[in-house]
Amino acid sequence: MTAASAKLLIDSFERVREVVAEVLDGLTEEELGWRGADGRTNPIGWLVWHLTRVQDIQVAAVAELPEVWRAQGWQRAFALPYPAGASGYGHSGADVGRFTATAEQLAGYHGATHRQTVAYLAGLHERDYARVVDDAWDPPVTLGVRLVSTLSDDLQHAGQAALVRGALPRG
Template sequence: MDLNQLIVAQLDSAYRWIERAADGLTDEQLYYQPTSDTNSIAWLVWHLSRWRDAKGATISGMPQVWISEGWAERFGMAADRTGLGDTAEQVASFRPDRDSLLGYADVAHRAIVECVSKLAPEQFEQPVEYMPGDLRPVWTVLIGVVGDST
């Protein structure tokens, strides 16, 4: 197993947890917030998917599927919104339809898997922006994406 396969396996495993979190839930359960300052499962599925999409695009140099495939418009949200810094009101008002939410999660996952599958060994050491002003090697960015999803 090479590094590409290892990271793809980890991304797949983490994505299965995201799928399981939403599987079989009613809409009430999907959008439920235990307190006003906690995130719903729906918001977490979206945010983790946005992060996968954004980081995969940063690494690959390809556009985010959120933008290129029109998901931002379908969600009625800004193209650059990832959930980082969302207010309690933004989280509470987040209610996309289930099919759009899970559809976006799926395409964002497939996009980062494709990105990782195509990386040459030396590309894992290239610095990319993890957060504004925070450059890290590609492999640490990918480990962060996996870790955030588990």
């Protein structure tokens, strides 16, 4: 039986998936790459890719699974001009400006990452959340803390993507 905490996390990651689906719905590559009136805003496409990369990297690491990005061929499919392990952290404005993808690619990658996340979460027990997954911090980071911080990051970026979508020029 899935732990109550796992059910809550699954529901939370499902909410991220729903926002991503709504944000991407019907957008063109041009709209996905729009950088705001000032030309410096992080575009919807990059935000969705980044939040998905963060989730993929963090969950794969704690679950001891391969990243969906590499294992399922998404890195090749996107063919981005970034190093193989890039997630968007530390990207300059110029780096962000080089991002291109279709809504279908982004939805596909996010869906595959979501499925791996949910499958992992469904197998967790309450005792698992106290497991230390990163002792480079003081205090050491537990699985529960890592999952919540990943979810928090995803929700923030999904909200940013929704905000940018709302600001798209109407034509």
